[in-house]
Amino acid sequence: MTKIAIVIQRYGDEINGGAETHARLLAKKLSIDYEITILTTKAVDHSNWKDYYSEDLEYIDNIKTKRFSCTSSKPDKKFRKYRRIILKRTKFQQLLSKVGLYSFFNKRKYFEATEKENDLWLKSVGPNSPELVEYIYTNKDQYDCFIFFTYLYYTTVEGLKIVGNKSIYVPTAHDEPEFYASVYNSTYKNAKFIMYNTSFEKKLIEANHKIAKTKRNNIAGIGLEQVNYNQQPEHNYSFKYLLYIGRIEGGKGCFELYDFFNKFKVSNPNLKLKLIFVGKKNPKLLPNNDIIFTGFVSNNVKQHLLLNCEALIIPSYYESLSMVTLEAMFEKKIVIANGNCEVLKNHITNSDSGFYYHNENEFYNTINKLMSLSEHELKQHGEKARKYVKQNYTWPHIIEKFDSAIKFIKNS
Structure with missing residues (x-):
């Protein structure tokens, strides 16, 4: 074999x-x-x-x-040091950029990292x-x-x-x-x-x-394929909620999402909608009356939360595929994606289902649009989403x- x-x-x-x-x-x-x-x-x-x-x-x-x-x-100081080197963002390079000389030296390969520096970066990351x-x-x-x-x-x-x-x-x-x-x-x-x-x-x-x-x-x-999970009564929330699933960190757009949603609720205090983050808790983000952090959960719990959410929201600027987006679409759930990520935007436009936003105002408008959808419109979004996944991801x-x-x- x-x-x-x-x-x-x-x-x-x-x-x-x-x-x-x-x-x-x-x-x-x-x-x-x-x-x-x-x-x-x-x-x-x-x-x-x-x-x-x-x-x-x-x-x-x-x-x-x-x-x-x-x-x-991972040593934080060394990680940041070597990251600046491999990304050509040292203080000296930034200074040259300000005076208009960076391009001159960069074209002549003056800023290429050495083999040793590349090795140190890889060991650091x-x-x-x-x-x-x-x-x-x-x-x-x-x-x-x-x-x-x-x-x-x-x-x-x-x-x-x-x-x-x-x-x-x-x-x-x-x-x-x-x-x-x-x-x-x-x-x-x-x-x-x-x-x-x-x-x-x-x-x-x-x-x-x-x-x-x-x-x-x-x-x-x-x-993607149909998976049946048991219900988890400890997460039978009675309120409506948006759901995020994944690593809870700035690089995934979570800090921005946290900020956007808090501001949205200040402007819309009567809207009965919360935001749930599923994933390992980040100490930089704290729960409040409108935002819940479940921590790491089992696949059963994750699936239950997904099936009962109003929409899955993916705030990341950088994705190569986004499995959780496809999982949600397969389950006929609406996906709200960061339109600045081309991969996520393509999933939305190619399926003709869900929504995307580029900035804070568009985020607010998208949430309001989601909450105003009729049952028929929700069903249409769901059917298109599943059709897209079944045609492309089997x-x-x-x-x-x-x-x-x-x-x-x-x-x-």
């Missing part, structure tokens, strides 16, 4: 990140016809990469999962797991194919250097500052096959990493694309 290793930065029941969940669902589907091994770290929290799991080996969904330690947590990388090197002949998730991380960049010749690379890239750093050029150079999540991601990568155009590739995304179609890519890797 063909042996495949899936390399992913975090993996487990306690993790609800998009790429991590994507990898887990894909692993379950591929395990029907292939022998799958997950290669990951012992970390849960991506902000420090501290070991959480103690076991080196466990079986999740009956799939072998090998875990490796990370050598250190993490997960810094030499054990995992060493395992890939030592056991590279034991697997027929390696599937790497997420362009950003140390394990992806270093792993592709070793087994790029038999790799399928799922970048999960989006239009964020780090995406443009030259340190990631090697991932597209080393990958044998690139599997994009969306046509927008393919266009973005090929426009900024020319080498990607020369690689065999396809667009797959993720599959597992048989996606697995067929991975089968073809794996066959290409084996025959190369």
Whole structure:
């Protein structure tokens, strides 16, 4: 049987990140016809990469999962320092920009990070797991194919250097500052096959990493299917609410959403609507009468909250696919998305369902429009949303694309 290793930065029941969940669902589907091994770290929290799991080996969904330690947590000062270097935003570079000389020096490659600086950045962003990388090197002949998730991380960049010749690379890239750093050029150079999540991601990568155009590739995304969960009475809220599901952090637009919604309720005190955040609590955001934080919840609870919300809201500026958006659409729920994110905006426009906003005023108008919809209009939005997902994101179609890519890797 063909042996495949899936390399992913975090993996487990306690993790609800998009790429991590994507990898887990894909692993379950591929395990029907292939022998799958997950290669990951012992970390849960991506902000420090501290070991959480103690076991080196466990079986999740009956799939072998090998875990490796990370050598250190993310040092904030060093992380910020090296981020400024790889993004070309040092104080000196900012000064040159103010006096109009930055472009002159940048065109002449004066600001390119050194190999050492790139390495220090990768170890800083993490997960810094030499054990995992060493395992890939030592056991590279034991697997027929390696599937790497997420362009950003140390394990992806270093792993592709070793087994790029038999790799399928799922970048999960989006239009964020780090995406443009030259340190990631090697991932597209080393990958044998690139599997994009969306046509927008393919266009973005090929426009900024020319080498990607020369690689065999396809667009797959993720599959959705009906899942039945038990009801959770402890979350049977009697009030109407908007729902956010995911990492609760500034980079996901949560601080802005928190601010927008608070201001909206001040202007609309009689509107009986609350906002619920589902995910690990962020100490910078505090609950109030209108905003609730559930913390991390089970899939049963998450599904129950999703099925009973007025709409799912995704405030992120940067997404490569957004699984939770597709999950909501599959369940015929309205999605309200940040229109500044092209991927999210495309889901809304291509499905002709849901809404998007670009600024605070549009956010207010969108909420008011949502609350004024009739039952018939709500049903229309729901039917269009599910139709869009079923036409574009079904597992048989996606697995067929991975089968073809794996066959290409084996025959190369």
